[in-house]
Amino acid sequence: MNDLPEAIGKRLPRRDAADKLAGAARYTDDLARPGMLHAAILGSPWPSARILGIDTAAARALPGVKAVLTGADLPERRWGLFVYDETALAAGVVRYVGEPVAAVAAADLATARAAAALIEVDYEELTPVLSIEEALRDGAVPVHPHFDSYEKRPDLGFERVNEIARQEFSEGDVEAAWADCDVVVDGVYEVPSQSHVYLEPVSAIAEFDRAGKLTVRSANQSVNKVQATLSRALDLPMSKIRATTPAVGGAFGGKSGVTVQPLVAHLARATGRPVRLTLTREEDFMMMRRRHPAIVRVKTGAKADGTLVARDLEIVYDGGAYAEDSPAVLGFGLLMARGPYAIPHCRLRGSAVYTNRLRAAGFRGYGNPQVTFATEAQIDELADKLGLDPVDFRLKNAVTTGGRWIGGQTITSCGLAECLTRARDAAGWTGKRPGSGAGTGAGANGRLRGVGVSAFAHICGLLGTSATVRLLEDGTVALAHSAVDLGQGAEAALAQICAGALDIDIDRIDSTSADSGAAPYNWSTGGSRVTYMVGRAVVKAADSVREQIVRHAAETFECAPGDIEIRPGGRAGIVGVPEKELSFGDISLRAHYQAGGPIIGSGGLVYDGEAFDYKEALIRNYPFARIGTYIFGAHVVEVEVDTVTGKVEILRAWAAHDVGRAINPTAVEGQIQGGFVQGAGYALVEELLWEDGQPINPSMMDYKVYGAPDLPLEIHPIVVEDPEPSGPFGAKGIGEPPLVGAAPAIANAVANATGLRLRTIPMTPERVLDALAAAAEE
Amino acid sequence: MTAAAGVGLTVNGDPLTLVAGPGATLLDLLRGAAQLTGSKRGCNSGVCGACTVLVDGRAARACLMLAADCAGRDVVTVEGLDGDPNAAVLGEEMAKSGAVQCGYCTPGIVVALTDLFRSAVEPPDAEAVRHWLGGNICRCTGYVSIVEAAVRAGGRCVGSEPGLPAQ
Numbered sequence: 001m002n003d004l005p006e007a008i009g010k011r012l013p014r015r016d017a018a019d020k021l022a023g024a025a026r027y028t029d030d031l032a033r034p035g036m037l038h039a040a041i042l043g044s045p046w047p048s049a050r051i052l053g054i055d056t057a058a059a060r061a062l063p064g065v066k067a068v069l070t071g072a073d074l075p076e077r078r079w080g081l082f083v084y085d086e087t088a089l090a091a092g093v094v095r096y097v098g099e100p101v102a103a104v105a106a107a108d109l110a111t112a113r114a115a116a117a118l119i120e121v122d123y124e125e126l127t128p129v130l131s132i133e134e135a136l137r138d139g140a141v142p143v144h145p146h147f148d149s150y151e152k153r154p155d156l157g158f159e160r161v162n163e164i165a166r167q168e169f170s171e172g173d174v175e176a177a178w179a180d181c182d183v184v185v186d187g188v189y190e191v192p193s194q195s196h197v198y199l200e201p202v203s204a205i206a207e208f209d210r211a212g213k214l215t216v217r218s219a220n221q222s223v224n225k226v227q228a229t230l231s232r233a234l235d236l237p238m239s240k241i242r243a244t245t246p247a248v249g250g251a252f253g254g255k256s257g258v259t260v261q262p263l264v265a266h267l268a269r270a271t272g273r274p275v276r277l278t279l280t281r282e283e284d285f286m287m288m289r290r291r292h293p294a295i296v297r298v299k300t301g302a303k304a305d306g307t308l309v310a311r312d313l314e315i316v317y318d319g320g321a322y323a324e325d326s327p328a329v330l331g332f333g334l335l336m337a338r339g340p341y342a343i344p345h346c347r348l349r350g351s352a353v354y355t356n357r358l359r360a361a362g363f364r365g366y367g368n369p370q371v372t373f374a375t376e377a378q379i380d381e382l383a384d385k386l387g388l389d390p391v392d393f394r395l396k397n398a399v400t401t402g403g404r405w406i407g408g409q410t411i412t413s414c415g416l417a418e419c420l421t422r423a424r425d426a427a428g429w430t431g432k433r434p435g436s437g438a439g440t441g442a443g444a445n446g447r448l449r450g451v452g453v454s455a456f457a458h459i460c461g462l463l464g465t466s467a468t469v470r471l472l473e474d475g476t477v478a479l480a481h482s483a484v485d486l487g488q489g490a491e492a493a494l495a496q497i498c499a500g501a502l503d504i505d506i507d508r509i510d511s512t513s514a515d516s517g518a519a520p521y522n523w524s525t526g527g528s529r530v531t532y533m534v535g536r537a538v539v540k541a542a543d544s545v546r547e548q549i550v551r552h553a554a555e556t557f558e559c560a561p562g563d564i565e566i567r568p569g570g571r572a573g574i575v576g577v578p579e580k581e582l583s584f585g586d587i588s589l590r591a592h593y594q595a596g597g598p599i600i601g602s603g604g605l606v607y608d609g610e611a612f613d614y615k616e617a618l619i620r621n622y623p624f625a626r627i628g629t630y631i632f633g634a635h636v637v638e639v640e641v642d643t644v645t646g647k648v649e650i651l652r653a654w655a656a657h658d659v660g661r662a663i664n665p666t667a668v669e670g671q672i673q674g675g676f677v678q679g680a681g682y683a684l685v686e687e688l689l690w691e692d693g694q695p696i697n698p699s700m701m702d703y704k705v706y707g708a709p710d711l712p713l714e715i716h717p718i719v720v721e722d723p724e725p726s727g728p729f730g731a732k733g734i735g736e737p738p739l740v741g742a743a744p745a746i747a748n749a750v751a752n753a754t755g756l757r758l759r760t761i762p763m764t765p766e767r768v769l770d771a772l773a774a775a776a777e778e
Numbered sequence: 779m780t781a782a783a784g785v786g787l788t789v790n791g792d793p794l795t796l797v798a799g800p801g802a803t804l805l806d807l808l809r810g811a812a813q814l815t816g817s818k819r820g821c822n823s824g825v826c827g828a829c830t831v832l833v834d835g836r837a838a839r840a841c842l843m844l845a846a847d848c849a850g851r852d853v854v855t856v857e858g859l860d861g862d863p864n865a866a867v868l869g870e871e872m873a874k875s876g877a878v879q880c881g882y883c884t885p886g887i888v889v890a891l892t893d894l895f896r897s898a899v900e901p902p903d904a905e906a907v908r909h910w911l912g913g914n915i916c917r918c919t920g921y922v923s924i925v926e927a928a929v930r931a932g933g934r935c936v937g938s939e940p941g942l943p944a945q
Contacts, residue, residue: 017873020881021865021888023816023856030815110799199820199828199882199917249818249882250917281821487880487918666876670919674879677920700825700915708911708921713904715922 004661006568007499007506008729011666014492016247016485025247028203028219033274036205037066037105039267040112041277042119043287044094044101047356047693048128048143051092051121054102059115064107067270068115071101074266079232081257082623083164083323084151085144088233088262093126095143095321096358097694098286105267105275128356128693132295132316135162135353143321143354156327157621164319164352165327168620169334169406172345177310181301185381189298189374190760191743192687193318194291196363197705200249201284206264207274214265215242219249221256221484222524223516233262234269238516245514251486252678253362254289256526257324285698289361290688292317292329292352296374300343306388308343308397315350315371320359325366326352331622332459333367338406339375340416340457340632341397346406356693362526364678364739368458373683373761376454376744381757389433390748391424394455394634401722408613411630413732415658415722419634420455422718423656427451427636433752446643449651452748454635454741460532460733461628463523466604467537469498469545473592475570475585477502477545480512481538482522483530488735489667490530496663497535497728501542504570504584520602528631528733531663533607535728540603548599552587555595609726629724631732633657635676635741639749643772646765648684648750650711655741656718660732665719672717672738679742681706684762787848789814790858798845805829805840807848808855816856816885820915827914830886831855837893839913856885864895864935871927871934879918887914891928901932 019025056068071089078084090101102119106112129135129143142161144150157166178184204218214236220226223243231238248255260277267275279287299312315333319326330352337348383393399405401414432451467481479498483490491511499506512519522534546566553572554561557580565575573581591599611625638651655672662668685704689696697703723730743761751757756771784795789812796811805822808814808831820826822841829840832854840855859865868891871877878884894902894910902910907928908921916924 013873014876014878016881017878018869020878020884021869021872022860023814023885023888025881026815027818027882029819030809110801197917199826199880199915200818201820248880249820250880252917278819281823487882489876489879670876670879670923673920673922674918675920678917699823700821701823705915705917707913707915708908708925711921713908713922713925715920 004729005500005503007496008661008663009665010496012492012496012506012664014489016491027200027247027249028205028217029278031205031217031246033205033207036274036276037107037271038109038112039103039105039264039275039277040109040116041100041283042102042116043098043283044090045097046094046123046125047097047130048126049094049123050126051090051094051101052124053122055120056102058118059104062111062115062118064111065104065115066107066273067105067267068119069103069266069270075235077233077235078150079229080323081325082153082156082327086322088266095356098358099321100263100287103263103267105271129162129354130356130690130693132318132353132355135355136160143356153623155621162354164323164354165330165621166351167331167334167622168349168618170347170618171406171616174310174312174345174347177345178301180303181309182304183382183385184299184301185378185385186299187378187381187759189296189377191294191370191373192762193293194363194682194686195285195688195703196252196254196289197703198250198252198254201279201281202255202259202288203278204261204264205274205276206261206268208268208272213240213242216261216265217244217246218261219255220245221251221486221526222522223482223514224521225524226258226261227516229258230261230265234265242517244516245484248484248486252364253366253526256362256524257289259288281700282698285703286358286695290358291363292319292360292367292370294318294370296370298374298378300378300382302382302386304386306386306393306396308341310345311338311343313337313348317350317352317367317370318355318357318360319352320355320357322359324359324361326360327623329362329367333371335407336368336457337371337375339379340399340455342399342403357690364675365736366527368740369679369682369743372456372740373743373747376456377747377757377759380452380748380751390453391420391429394453395420398455405630406617407619408616409610412726413660413722413724414632415720416455416632416634418720418722419632419656419658422720423634423636423654426654426716426718427638429636432638447640448643448753449638449640450749450753451636451638452745452752454745454748456633456737456741458528458631458737458740459628460528460631461607461609462527462529462533464604464606465522465533465537466520466602467534467541468520469541469601471545471584471588471591471599473588475583475588476508477504478510478512479538480519481534482514482519483534484514484525486525488671489664490525493531493663493667494534494538497538498542500729501539502546503566503568508570528735528737531731532727532733535731536605537603539728540605541601544601544603545599548601549584549587552590552596553582556582556590629726629732631658631737633737633741635745637745637749639746639753641750641753641768646769648763648768650680650746652712652714654716654718655738656720657734657737658720658722659734660724660727661721661730662719663729663731668719668734669717671734673715675736675738676715676742677706677711679739680746682739682761683743683746685764687762783846785845785849787850788852790854802845803841804843804845804848804853807845808840814855814857818882818885820882825915827890828883828886830889830914832889832893837890856889859888859892862892865892867934868892868928868931871931872924875923875927877919877923877927883914883916887911887924890914895932895935898932898936901936902929904929
């Protein structure tokens with residue numbers, strides 16, 4: 001692929017930047033509909049309680065109130081991704097603090113909120129399940145007593161009360177393999193609940209027309225999921241539902257499930273008016289989603305020469321009150337738990353459990369950050385014991401192109417070694433790492449300096465998608481797909497791919513996206529899949545358009561299609577005869593008015609890579625046979641630890657990622673820097689906290705998100721391009737991996753600086769000081 | 779609800795009398811009655827900075843100001859910076875460097891940096907920009923591209939004819 005089209009690899013500014021800079025981009029809460037009502041929600045004050053009665057009389061009596069709904073007013077219909085356990089409003093019991101119990105639609109927002117506050121709910125408190133330990137202990141209270149009766153996907157593998165799913169990936173013979181190991185490290189790692197904190201709180205507007213068709217405009221990551229879930233929740237055929245997406249102010253997985261749309265649709269149905277609901281920041285923290293906290297026990301063994309031999313890992317994810325993505329998060333975490341290393345003997349097991357806390361769901365990394373924090377910290381612990389350089393140790397065991405992943409899939413492209421060496425060399429690793437152990441790094445005023453590394457993998461792929469490309473009458477192009485631009489630049493990247501496939505300027509392409517009535521299906525914008533998967537669909541659709549253009553040109557010139565070439569800039573002509581050519585406009589006019597009909601290309605696919613090899617690996621209860629192609633990265637981070645305050649400061653970071661092909665290098669670098677910083681927050685400061693089931697920091701005052709003064713400017717993205725044969729122009733995904741590698745690299749840098757191994761994140765000043773004090777006592 | 783009252787103020791150069799409920803904030807007024815939705819409500823508690831506007835020429839959080847206290851004041855929102863040469867240069871640099879992702883923080887950052895450029899005597903360096911942006915949360919970019927764009931824009935705007943390259 002030496003001769004790339006002009007549009008590929010170009011640093012084009014994103015096309016929505018001008019509107020966003022001018023304040024002219026319209027997000028859901030910026031939109032109003034004629035006659036629109038405003039909604040407010042009353043949330044549960046208890047983590048677990050039975051609803052004995054709800055008195056809505058005072059709320060209904062307030063002038064301006066048009067509808068008050070409780071769970072009893074809604075049809076008994078549950079939905080979910082794997083377990084159908086969700087309802088729009090609590091049905092009989094509440095399972096977490098904040099769970100929506102009642103909703104109001106009123107003429108204005110102040111009235112809606114005042115009415116919600118007038119609703120009286122009589123609760124009988126029940127014993128809550130507030131931790132993984134409480135969920136799994138003998139005699140545990142079930143969070144969902146009727147779990148058995150819910151519809152669910154088969155083979156989730158749950159065995160105990162409160163288990164949503166239990167899965168395993170295993171190969172080789174772990175128990176026998178320990179005897180072959182010269183060094184074994186065993187540890188338990190704990191990772192916190194991280195909140196997405198997309199800057200735009202969740203919002204939706206729903207309205208019915210008089211023919212009974214529902215239109216929902218909302219912040220989401222998949223109009224197709226919204227449409228399908230509304231169909232189930234409201235008992236409407238999908239043809240009676242249109243889901244669209246205004247501008248979205250960040251999502252990171254937090255808007256990938258269906259959120260408030262069913263509730264707003266019920267209010268619209270009850271009132272016959274358009275209804276808008278926008279959560280407050282506090283409601284969003286308490287009612288939406290979070291990253292699964294987890295406890296990870298890992299044991300890894302190696303030979304004295306640094307060859308990795310065996311790993312035994314068991315993880316439990318806290319899924320919170322509803323299952324949503326938990327079975328898939330668990331399975332994906334396990335699939336990543338061997339790490340990007342050829343470890344022959346692995347037993348990787350785990351479960352996801354219900355608790356009476358906010359539901360956990362997909363969040364940039366999808367189960368992988370939890371696992372990789374533990375395993376990559378442990379790789380450094382092993383390197384220490386073996387007396388090996390952590391980068392060399394990783395390189396010795398790193399997977400390569402043509403190797404196999406656990407489960408047997410062939411790795412079709414792998415830039416891991418290049419990521420490791422380029423990050424190491426850019427960081428000046430050797431000079432900065434005098435050795436491990438306390439006080440090895442020199443810093444002023446009680447500050448200790450160190451560097452750490454991480455290597456990691458992820459996937460891109462997953463399920464189905466499609467795109468259409470139409471040639472307009474003047475030869476410009478209308479591209480349609482349902483990737484949502486969440487801020488990552490999907491619109492521009494896919495338009496660039498389309499421009500590349502047709503070898504025209506991007507200015508000649510208009511995009512329609514994420515409108516279930518106007519653009520074709522896409523499973524979701526998540527899983528680092530849009531550039532790779534939707535990009536492939538765009539190339540297929542564009543290739544079909546190219547074929548039709550060639551046919552028209554051949555018919556016009558009365559030659560064989562094989563004699564026609566597509567020329568850069570939107571022209572088709574006879575090979576070797578420069579003056580014999582037609583513009584795309586000429587051809588499109590012919591197609592529209594003379595012969596053949598308008599030129600439309602469509603392309604669709606379901607991820608079609610190699611399936612798992614069930615003969616070579618024990619794979620229990622994993623819901624997919626294939627999920628994606630593997631992608632790789634490595635981070636090196638330099639930190640300073642203040643031994644007086646306990647604060648960890650990131651001085652510099654080098655984040656190398658193999659993206660196959662950077663369609664737009666500026667956008668790729670933006671994903672790397674932004675993802676790294678979210679991962680740095682996960683490592684050092686971010687944690688949703690509860691006391692007795694009550695969230696204690698559900699606000700941006702109390703939940704810390706890094707600001708510009710907290711961070712270095714030296715976050716160096718390193719773009720590695722090892723082209724993926726199946727990818728569009730060789731491209732792979734980049735959305736999630738930059739977050740995955742940050743926490744372990746930072747923890748390893750802290751260990752290098754201080755000699756202390758912190759196995760719990762976030763590494764807050766308190767935890768660092770406690771660890772320093774404990775070390776001093778020894 | 780309790781009686782609403784008219785508030786007379788200047789918004790983006792236009793004298794307006796806008797009806798505000800008793801607890802209404804300037805942000806409620808702007809996004810509601812004035813239909814200026816460029817100022818964003820990210821946290822409604824003065825932390826995220828997405829609602830940053832200029833009040834009497836200085837950056838302020840619209841979510842923390844009571845509408846009633848804005849009577850007689852001169853308010854400029856991101857929409858009011860349309861045509862402002864400093865904002866135009868800043869926008870060009872931010873778009874070029876990938877400093878705009880989801881865009882929800884962008885209006886607040888544009889207003890805050892425009893305020894910096896207007897008040898600065900010499901072009902702000904990266905340190906000055908980083909600290910100036912302490913009140914504007916961005917969850918997408920990691921700030922590097924924003925700071926780099928601001929430094930370049932500041933070099934073109936501050937202490938020279940706006941819009942022209944410095945030196």
